[in-house]
Amino acid sequence: MKTKIREFRKEQKITQEELASMVEVTRQTINSLEQGKYNPSLELAYKITKALNKNKIEDVFIMD
Amino acid sequence: MKTKIREFRKEQKITQEELASMVEVTRQTINSLEQGKYNPSLELAYKITKALNKNKIEDVFIMD
DNA sequence: CCGCAATGTAAAAAATATATTACATTTTAT
DNA sequence: ATAAAATGTAATATATTTTTTACATTGCGG
DSSP, X not given: XXXXXXXXXXXXXXXXXXXXXXXXXXXXXXXXXXXXOSOOBXXXXXXXXXXXXXXXXHHHEEOO | OEEOHHHHHHHTTOOHHHHHXXXXXXXXXXXXXXXXXXXXXXXXXHHHHHXXXXXXXXXXXXXX
């Protein structure tokens, strides 16, 4: 599973830390997700999608 | 978080057990999800969405 | 170049999802 | 009405995500 979190986060000009606080996780969680280290919970995926101003989860998370 | 798993599963006329095996989890996992008992992983949410012939995760899982 | 902000990384703990097993209840078909 | 299938539920075990803490590296503004 890949993600466009980093790409969209940079478009919005926010840091990992800022995104993390918007979605109420730690910076390390965002960092690991950006690097595709695991599979987030649906709720987290959803919050991140909204924080990045996208409408579909699939816009941000690309499944294999 | 609510889900339409049950509704769509019945439309497709498949059992919890069949859906479970399609997405490679146990029946109890499907059962608990149908009852909104927790928050699945993104990958599982995605597999279920596809197994139910929907295209967006948000078609199946309704966030609050 | 220097210093600070942002990011990468890693180990261990905590929290949560999923599996396993087993049994009870409800639904469906005959 | 009965049997079989489907679903509900619960306890414990295992796996995975997320946190915490701490430090290292990279990148950027002055």
